[in-house]
Amino acid sequence: MAISGRPRALYQRIADRIRDEIVEGTLGPGARLPTEAEIAMEWDTTRSTAVQGLRVLINEGLIFSDRPRGHFVRARKPMVYRPQSEFRKRPLSPEMDNFLAQMAQEGREARQDIEVAVVSPSREVRERxxxxxxxxxxxxxxxxxxxxxxxxxxxxxxxLRLVQDSEIMRPADIPRGANVVLAELGYEQVRALDEIQVRMPTPAEADRLQLAPGTPVAVHLCTGYTQDGTPVRVVTNILPGDRHVITFERHKPPLDFPEPTIRPATAQDLDTVVELWEHAASWLRTRGIDQWQYPPRLERIKANIAQGECWIVEDGDVPIATITVDEHADGDFWRPDEAAEPALYVHRMVVRRDAGGSELGSSMLDWASQRASSQDKRWLRLDAWRDNRDLYAYYSERGFDHIRTVDLDKRRSGVLFQRAAGLVRNVGPKLALKTATPVEPM
Structure with a gap:
């Protein structure tokens, strides 16, 4: 057997065969493996090579050693981990939180050791x-x-300022859950942003979870937000790869293209704009792009909304994109003579990932271009992130000319583009202006 064209060492082939027998069920949970001497004899090799092969399977969490009895197949009964259950209502007994209730339902013996401390947060927690x-x-x-x-x-x-002297400060189970306590304190969470990465554990994590060498972990970061977009809770879950199955349940809302609508954002849309922005930032982060890896500037978004410059694109009543168009020429990028020219500037254009591939971004740029023309502007302009090379081609393919790149230490954006106001490509769905529903007289 070879992987990537390279021959496998004998100890690896020993591990491969035993692994296959475990996966196929020939060796079931609790089954005793042949002894090291028996494996060495079968493969006509040394006992140390047999031990090396068994060590591979121990590190993978498939078997365990119980000397002097021998090696046995680990009885794996992984915990089903459901990130999407965070805000679901569920019946809880007075002495059980969600985790304990779930394990009790599965007939498993569970407990949790809790400690509470006031600490300086890590950078990832502080930023979130x-x-x-x-x-x-x-x-x-x-x-x-x-x-x-x-x-x-x-x-x-x-x-600390939100939960000082509350039940959250006590090192004990909270039967009704920390989310309920936060809501009682005036900080109800209405949405969460989930981030999952897979890596090897730190030494502290391996010690805390008693991990065998070579066991990877999934890291689930969950940030909870209130209605006004304030983050109030960050949860870090460390999930050993040999002990968990991560399950997601997704419902994709129907997208009734080609008839999306566009409307001015209202104050009630702040949370929607922030969620779309963070959705894009999270996706960019998974691609190794550092664009928008900072908290959204809420005051600026609020000002854009108040001035009628922020817009929401919807499929039916489902928000799927946002764009901000204003007359602000960033003084760090545009020269005074350019700023004096009549132009509109595009900011924070975001399309939800499940609406991607529909050229909705092109449609929004066409809409902005027509808006600029209707206001007697000459140009539609934008500045793009310097490290996001894909954007260069994206805007060039949509009729924008690259003016220049401004490289400032204090700014990560600075690739300047413009195209003539009124220029449209007509390759995406046409955006219909959504007007407010008139209120019936009493």
Whole structure:
């Protein structure tokens, strides 16, 4: 057997065969493997090579050693982890939180060890909670143990100023859940942003979860937001790869292209604009692009909304995109003579990923171009992120000319584009202006 054209070492082939027998069910949970001597004899090799092959399977979490009895197939009963259940209502008994209730329903013995501390947050927590450098958080650290095995860790971080002297500060189960406590304090979470990455554990994580060497972990970061877009909770879950199945349930809203509508954003749309922006930022981060990797500038968005410059694109009543168009020529990028020219400028153009591939971005640029023309402007302009090379081709293909690139240490944007006002390509769905529904007289 070879992988990528390279021959496998003998100890790897020993591991491959035993692994196949475990996966196919020939060796079931709890089955005793042949001894090291028996494996060495079967493969006409040394005992040390047999041990090396078994060590591979131990590191993968497929078998365990119980000396002097031998090696046995691990009885894997992974925990089903459902990130989307965060805000679902569920019946809880007075002494159980969600995790304990779920395990009880599955007939498993579970507990969680909880400690609470006031700490300086890590950078990733501080940025997601939009805290100042010296602002502390309360962290509820939990090790969740199932059938006497540490299965995962769940560390919830809250700004101290929000939860001071509340039930969240106590190192005990919260039967009704921390989300309910936050709501009672006036910080109800209405949405969450989930980020999942897979990596090898840190030494502290491996020790805390008693991980075998070579066991990867999934890291689930969940940031909870209130109705006005304020982040109030960041949860870090560390999930060992050999102990979890991550399950998502998704419902894709129907997209009734080619008839999307566009309307001015209202104050009630702030959360929608922020969510679309963060959705795009998260996707860019997964592609290794550092664009928009900072908290959304809420005051600027509010000002754009108040001045009628921020717009929402909808499929039916489902927001699928946003664009901001104004007369602001950024003084860091555009020269005074250019700023004096009549132009509109595009900012924060975002299309939801499941609406991608429909040329909706082209439609919004056409709409903005026509809007510029209707206001007797000469140009439609924008500045693009310097490190996002894909955007260069995107805008060039849509009729924009690259004016120049401004490279400033304090700014990551600076690739300047413009196209003539009134220029349209007509390759995407046509945007219909959505007017407000008239109110019937009483």
């Amino acid at each position: 909670l939009r805290l100042t450098e010296d602002e502390p958080v309360v962290v509820r650290r939990r090790v969740r143990v199932i059938d006497n095995v540490p299965f995962n860790t769940n560390d919830s971080h809250f700004p």
